[in-house]
Amino acid sequence: MVLSLVTLCARELVSDHCSSQCWLSCVPRELYRALLDAAFSRCCPLAVGELVQRWPERTLTVGGSRKAGECPPNRLCVQALLLAVVRGLTDKRCCLQMLDLSGLQCEDRRVDSMGGWSLSVALCSMVLQARSAASRAHRRDGERERKRGLEAESDQGTIKRDRGNVGCGNSGEGSQGGHRVEEVEKRKSRTNERMFPGNESVKGDRRGMEIQRRKTLSEAKSNSSSNNSSLCYHDWEEVVVVHVRADLFVNSRSWERVRDSLSQPGPLRLHCRYLCVEELSAPSIASLLGLLPQQDLLGVDIRYxxxxxxxxxxxxxxxxxxxxxxxxxxxxxxxxxxxxxxxxxxxxxxxxxxxxxxxxxxxxxxxxxxxxxxxxxxxxxxxxxxxxxxxxxxxxxxxxxxxxxxxxxxxxxxxxxxxxxxxxxxxxxxxxxxxxxxxxxxxxxxxxxxxxxxxxxxxxxxxxxxxxxxxxxxxxxxxxxxxxxxxxxxxxxxxxxxxxxxxxxxxxxxxxxxxxxxxxxxxxxxxxxxxxxxxxxxxxxxxxxxxxxxxxxxxxxxxxxxxxxxxxxxxx
Missing domain, CATH: 3.80.10.10 (Ribonuclease Inhibitor)
Incomplete structure (x- = not known):
């Protein structure tokens, strides 16, 4: 087989990982596919991870039908790909929206490849890991927003107090004017006390009403913020960043993990093309079928x-x-x-x-x-x-x-x-x-x-x-x-x-x-x-x-x- 010049150059690039930071920043998007194929063929998991983490296309297909004599992807490269998909969720350079891993599994034990059962477990672990990472990031963002809000309210209260102090200082001329104002206020208060003996109770009632009004507003704000945060949380749960299409192999040991990955929403959504189950009861298979997206399933294989x-x-x-x-x-x-x-x-x-x-x-x-x-x-x-x-x-x-x-x-x-x-x-x-x-x-x-x-x-x-x-x-x-x-x-x-x-x-x-x-x-x-x-x-x-x-x-x-x-x- 005669290799093209692009393939030969791609193999040389991915084999030298020390220079990856130089060429990754300037390589055109049209060459990412050739570089990824070379990374798989040369078994360079680090290069696979770096390419997938900043994948410039919306779709990435790995697997499918292989030509006669073509080796399946190495186990380490597949693991690096799955980890890079999770990291790419927070990388602004990554444009990936659809990852197609259909047919990636290989049951030939003579090569260091990933079989259908282990690949399914790794896929489900990737989905759950991405959801946990997104949940932690969402909680951190919510905590930052809450702290910003508290700081903004504190700064606003300080500004109001400063404005009040400045207004009182400008009512007189110099320090003497200030003392005069205080003396005038004291005289007025003593006069009011003599003329209106119940004035203290009036001031106390007004102060209590003001405190109650501020407390009511504070509770309303907190309830509103909690409702907004809850709404944002549920909206975040429904946001799917990357759709993952694959063949799933499920047995009695991996059934719970597959069920959790399909039932819990998150940034990665798992779609099943062919479902193969082994040693499962009828109710377990039924619950699994109820979680699968209906538009994607092409075949079902039930064994033993x-x-x-x-x-x-x-x-x-x-x-x-x-x-x-x-x-x-x-x-x-x-x-x-x-x-x-x-x-x-x-x-x-x-x-x-x-x-x-x-x-x-x-x-x-x-x-x-x-x-x-x-x-x-x-x-x-x-x-x-x-x-x-x-x-x-x-x-x-x-x-x-x-x-x-x-x-x-x-x-x-x-x-x-x-x-x-x-x-x-x-x-x-x-x-x-x-x-x-x-x-x-x-x-x-x-x-x-x-x-x-x-x-x-x-x-x-x-x-x-x-x-x-x-x-x-x-x-x-x-x-x-x-x-x-x-x-x-x-x-x-x-x-x-x-x-x-x-x-x-x-x-x-x-x-x-x-x-x-x-x-x-x-x-x-x-x-x-x-x-x-x-x-x-x-x-x-x-x-x-x-x-x-x-x-x-x-x-x-x-x-x-x-x-x-x-x-x-x-x-x-």
């Missing part, structure tokens, strides 16, 4: 939460007020319909209605919910066709496959995952019809662990070859022989759009003792032959097929379940 049919029936209607919501993923939510439970059918009806209320839903994932024979009940309530449908470990029956192949969703599917659903000859016609319906739209297909033998796969190959938009095909943990695998390779090599084939190890590469038609669990646990001759032969035959079709460069063929590149499965 014991919700059951009743919990899902309660939560799904709560997602209806989010107008942009298009993705719903439910993983291992303890919904087992193979065991009969009280009011099970009513809960399923409520779930169906809840799914039907999600008007923009086009991505649905139901993992390990074990819903044999109920797919029609759930999917028929959707108002628009699904583009992404993931149904792994769902115990699908031939009836479910028949419904799916004829449903409104089949012609629009871009991604389909039927992994770990046992497919036999009874479901084969429906699967072939489904592939025929989705041949122009299907880009990702996963049939891992479906029990596809050479015979079943051979019946599917003509329909797979017609899927001209297919980019990724995953068939791991299926009981194929080497002959069946080579037949598969010849077929998929003729699909010009295909970039990834995840194939199963052929049965010839396993230790002896496997049953005739092993399950995916048996194939996963059964040891492979220690000798590499069988694997070398398979790789050599696959290379010959790819070279013959001219696909050795642009088609990745692998049996590695853990280390194949997920970037190849992403749409262009």
């Amino acid at each position: 939460s014991s919700l059951g049919a009743s919990g899902l029936a309660m939560l799904l209607p709560l997602l209806a007020p989010f107008p942009q919501l298009h993705s719903l993923r439910l993983h291992y939510c303890n919904l087992d319909l193979e065991r009969t439970q009280p009011d099970q059918q009513g809960a399923l009806q409520d779930m169906s209605k809840g799914l039907g209320s999600l008007k923009r839903l086009n991505r649905l994932c139901l993992t390990a919910l074990r819903l044999p024979g109920h797919l029609h009940l759930l999917l028929s309530s959707l108002s628009q066709p699904l583009e992404v449908l993931e149904l792994p470990y769902l115990c699908l029956t031939s009836t479910d496959m028949a419904y799916l192949s004829c449903s409104q969703h089949a012609p629009f599917l871009r991604e389909l995952d039927l992994s770990e659903n046992w497919l036999d000859e009874s479901s084969l016609p429906s699967l072939r019809h489904l592939l025929a319906q989705a041949e122009s739209s299907l880009r990702q297909l996963s049939l891992c662990g479906c029990g596809l033998s050479d015979t079943l796969l051979g019946a599917l190959l003509p329909y797979l070859s017609c899927c001209r938009a297919l980019r990724s095909l995953r068939l791991a943990l299926n009981p194929l022989s080497r002959t069946g695998l080579l037949s598969l390779a010849r077929t998929v090599a003729g699909i010009p759009s295909l970039h990834l084939l995840l194939y199963p190890n052929p049965l010839e590469e396993y230790e002896p003792g496997l049953p005739a038609l092993p399950s995916s669990a048996q194939l996963l646990d059964w040891p492979l032959l220690e000798e590499s001759e069988g694997r070398d032969l398979t790789l050599r035959l696959l290379d010959e097929i790819l070279n013959l079709r001219g696909r050795s460069q642009d088609l990745l063929v692998t049996s590695d379940l853990l280390n194949y590149s997920p970037d190849l499965t992403v749409d262009d």
